[in-house]
Amino acid sequence: MSPSLTFRTGVRDVLPTVFGYIGVGLAFGIVAHTSHLSLLVVAGLSFVVYAGSAQFIITSMLLLHDPLSAIFISTFLVNSRMILMSTSLAQYFKHESLTRNLLIGTLVTDETFALAMNKQNKTNGKLSFAWQSAANVVAYLVWGVSTVVGAILGGLIADPTRFGFDFALTAMFIGLVYLQLISDKHLGMTLQLSVMVFVALAYYFLIGVMSQNFALLVATVAGCLFGMELKKCR
Amino acid sequence: MSISLTELWVILGCGAITVLSRVLPFAFVKSLNMPAWLISFLSFVPITIMTALCCESLFVAHAGHLATLNVANCLAAIPATLAGVLTKSLLMVVVVGIMAMAVLRYFSIG
Structure with a gap:
C-alpha cells in the first residue's frame, strides 16, 4: 500500500x-x-x-x-x-x-x-x-x-x-x-498484542452467555478500556 | 420480481437504522471537540474490532457452554497468517486463505 x-x-x-x-x-x-x-x-x-x-x-x-x-x-x-x-x-x-x-x-x-x-x-x-x-x-x-x-x-x-x-x-x-x-x-506491538489476547479471551467467554453480536460489541468496548488502562500504566 | 409490504418496510426501516448508525457519528465528530479520553479510547477501536471479527469466525458458540474452535477456519488461518507475515500483502493473505480452505474441503477436513 x-x-x-x-x-x-x-x-x-x-x-x-x-x-x-x-x-x-x-x-x-x-x-x-x-x-x-x-x-x-x-x-x-x-x-x-x-x-x-x-x-x-x-x-x-x-x-x-x-x-x-x-x-x-x-x-x-x-x-x-x-x-x-x-x-x-x-x-x-x-x-x-x-x-x-x-x-x-x-x-x-x-x-x-x-x-x-x-x-x-x-x-x-x-x-x-x-x-x-x-x-x-x-x-x-x-x-x-x-x-x-x-x-x-x-x-x-x-x-x-x-x-x-x-x-x-x-x-x-x-x-x-x-x-x-x-x-x-503509535500504539506499538506489545500493547496491541496484549489487547488482542484480552479481546479474544473476552469474546471466547462471552459467546457462551450472550449472542455473538452482543459479545462482539462487549469484547470490543472492554478491549478498548483495557488498552487505555494498560497504556496509562506503562 | 415481487416485494411484499413487510419486506418494503424492513428494507426502508433497516436502511434508515443502518445509515443513521454510520452517519450520525460523522456529524457529531465534525461539530464537537472530543475529550482526550475518548480519543484514547477510539485509538483502540481498530485493533479490538478487527480481533473480535476474526474471533467470530474462529470460535463456534454453544449457548450456556464454553465455545469450541471452528477447526477448518483455524487450520486455514495458519497458512493465511504465514502468507501475511511473509508478504505483508492483503491480497496474498486472501488468495492463500481461499486456496487453503479449498484444499481442506477437498479432503473433507474440519
Whole structure:
C-alpha cells in the first residue's frame, strides 16, 4: 500500500478486499434465494440496507415471520459497532465539509474502515475524501452486484463453499489485523498484542452467555478500556 | 420480481437504522471537540474490532457452554497468517486463505 491518497489509489487499495465481498455476497444471494426472497428484495437489502451480517439476520427473521420491531432491534444491535467505527474514522475527516463527511459515513463498512486504518498508518495519519470514496463506492457496487448474481445463480450452484470462497472474509480480517498490528507505530506491538489476547479471551467467554453480536460489541468496548488502562500504566 | 409490504418496510426501516448508525457519528465528530479520553479510547477501536471479527469466525458458540474452535477456519488461518507475515500483502493473505480452505474441503477436513 503506497502513501498516495488519490481516487485511483483508493480503487487499487480496495481490490484485495473485493474477494471477500464477492465470496460473501454470492453466499448471501444464494441464501436469500433459498429463503424465497425475490431479486428486488435482495437488491433492496444490499443497496439500501447495505450491511453484510445484518442482511443474513434480516433474511432469516423474514423467513420466520418475526415482527418488524424485532427485526429493527436486531439490525440496530448488529450494526451498533458502526457507531464506534464511524466515530473513530470521522476524526480523519474533520477538515472536510459536513456534506463530504456525511457522504463518507453513508458507505462505511467493517472492511473499508479497517482498510482506512491500515492506510493511515502509511500516510502519517492522513486520509482523503477521494481515497475513501473510491474504496467505499467500489466496495458498495461489488457487494450489491455479487448478492444479485448470487440470487440469480442460487438455483444452479449446489454448494458454493466447496471452493473455499466463504473463507475470503475471514482471511481478509486476518490480513488486516496483522497489517494493523505491525504498522500502528503509535500504539506499538506489545500493547496491541496484549489487547488482542484480552479481546479474544473476552469474546471466547462471552459467546457462551450472550449472542455473538452482543459479545462482539462487549469484547470490543472492554478491549478498548483495557488498552487505555494498560497504556496509562506503562 | 415481487416485494411484499413487510419486506418494503424492513428494507426502508433497516436502511434508515443502518445509515443513521454510520452517519450520525460523522456529524457529531465534525461539530464537537472530543475529550482526550475518548480519543484514547477510539485509538483502540481498530485493533479490538478487527480481533473480535476474526474471533467470530474462529470460535463456534454453544449457548450456556464454553465455545469450541471452528477447526477448518483455524487450520486455514495458519497458512493465511504465514502468507501475511511473509508478504505483508492483503491480497496474498486472501488468495492463500481461499486456496487453503479449498484444499481442506477437498479432503473433507474440519
